[in-house]
Amino acid sequence: MSKVRRATHAGSWYPDNVGELTCQLDSWLSKAKPVHSPARAIIAPHAGYYYCGGCSAHAYKQIDPTNIRRVFILGPSHHVRLSGCALSSCEKYQTPLYDLSIDSKVYNDLYATGLFENMSLDTDEEEHSIEMQLPFIAKVMESQKNDLTIVPVLVGSLSADKEQQYGKLFSKYLLDPENLFVISSDFCHWGRRFHYTFHDKSFGDIWQSIEALDRMGMDIIEKMGPSDFTRYLGDYNNTICGRHPIGVLLNAIESVHTKNGNRKMTFKFVKYAQSSQCRSTHDSSVSYAAGTLVVH
Template sequence: MSEPISRRASHAGSWYSSSKTQLNNQLENWLKAAGPNKHGPARAIISPHAGYQYCGACAAYAYKEICPTTTKRIFILGPSHHIHLTGCALSTASVYETPLYNLNIDRDVYEELYSTNAFERMTINADQEEHSIEMQLSYIAKVMESVGPSGFKIVPILVGSLSTDKEEMYGQLLAKYLADPANVFVISSDFCHWGSRFSYQHYEKSWGEIHESIEKLDNMGMSLIESLDPSAFTAYLKKYRNTICGRHPISVLLNAVQHLRLTTSNGQPGISGTLRFLYYAQSSQCLRMRDSSVSYASATLNLSN
């Protein structure tokens, strides 16, 4: 039998600490600072994926809502930053490494997804280059440490530049997994990337300083995400072009929730949900047009039958 393919923690030591002790202490401190649960237990979270020095504290508010004792499988939907995709792709690895401990991929679920003919395979090089999924792994390992690597598996999915029709299609494909209380979805996304280096400088002067304009713009998007209305979120993106890098994974989640809400069984209403944003931050406050910043937000989704 061939050895399982491992995806190394390629951004450890740069985007976050490669020291198990240091990383563990940082994650513990951020989770403690986030305080008690506010909207859990989570069936899905939205979490940022920048370097931990920028967004680690923000991400803790989302990860605090995951209940390890009821979670058996964690889907990770991250946007593709480096390879062109018009659909979604799955890893060729069986194990994802983290400085804390290694995470096992659920290859059985992968086979189910491949059977739909809607998923590509990404190369191990493309996998290791991408940070949007990797930046969630150490937090997952930390919040799931009480059950350990044998107690759960992960399902990483790289999400490309999807059309609205494909967002709906992937949402419907994944809805049955979201409906399972043993599954949690992690949606990897930063919010507004503002500045000339991002080719985005939308500024409404009537909204105040530049950083206040950015916050209002993000808050508009966050409110629409909380409404769980994928078409409204799509219209907002079309109007403002806000550079939310995980907009496609977010839209897939919204379509999955909508599918569950519209699905009935034996005449009973479908599954309903509530999504709340718990924390928002910016990497810096932009005051001049030459400034730049990235926004971060954490959210959690509850579902009920």
């Protein structure tokens, strides 16, 4: 590995100017409170910061950087079809704040399992689901930046069995208090352009139906049962783009519970937002949710 992955979405999806970006992140983080912390894992959205930055901050505010040395970032693949998971071919990921180094030892361990592909630089730089987490990670982890490494993982369209397989694999890393998991996911993508127009009129307007649908999924995630989450997705087809990374996390949690029944873990969503409120079939929106896992 010798390549550096450029911050290809800086200047469009978020500011490429250090001062402007820092001011933006500081402002959002100052408005959030650590209500379910310290996080061992978070779910955070990955849209443009204009839409979801405020929501993301509520997830990142739950992080205590003191003991964290390694951040796993699981993001869904939007452009390339994968039946498994893939790892970067780079050594570093650029952010406007500072570069983040990939943990080569963990990468070597993951490659040794035979379960990971290698993603091309083009695939890496085209994908936004991992990159959109990086400035928040760099900001929140600034005090540890000299000791910090990242483990970016691109997650494909996994079957339930594969979610379980990867979950078991990551469970040992989830137990390590020096590790943080960032699960990159938006929630419902609603509208004709997303080919999803589910509306339960018993909840009122379209946006209220969307929120009820999302919160149903969020409640299931909080109960941390992977099979229940899979069933929910099968019943409602909610367009949660990070459903497979979430599934991997839920299976990792279940694996921890199976092996270490005395380890108490709780998951809680601390913020929910929508890009706009849909009232007619001509409208569209994307939902965002910030969640956090605490190991007690």
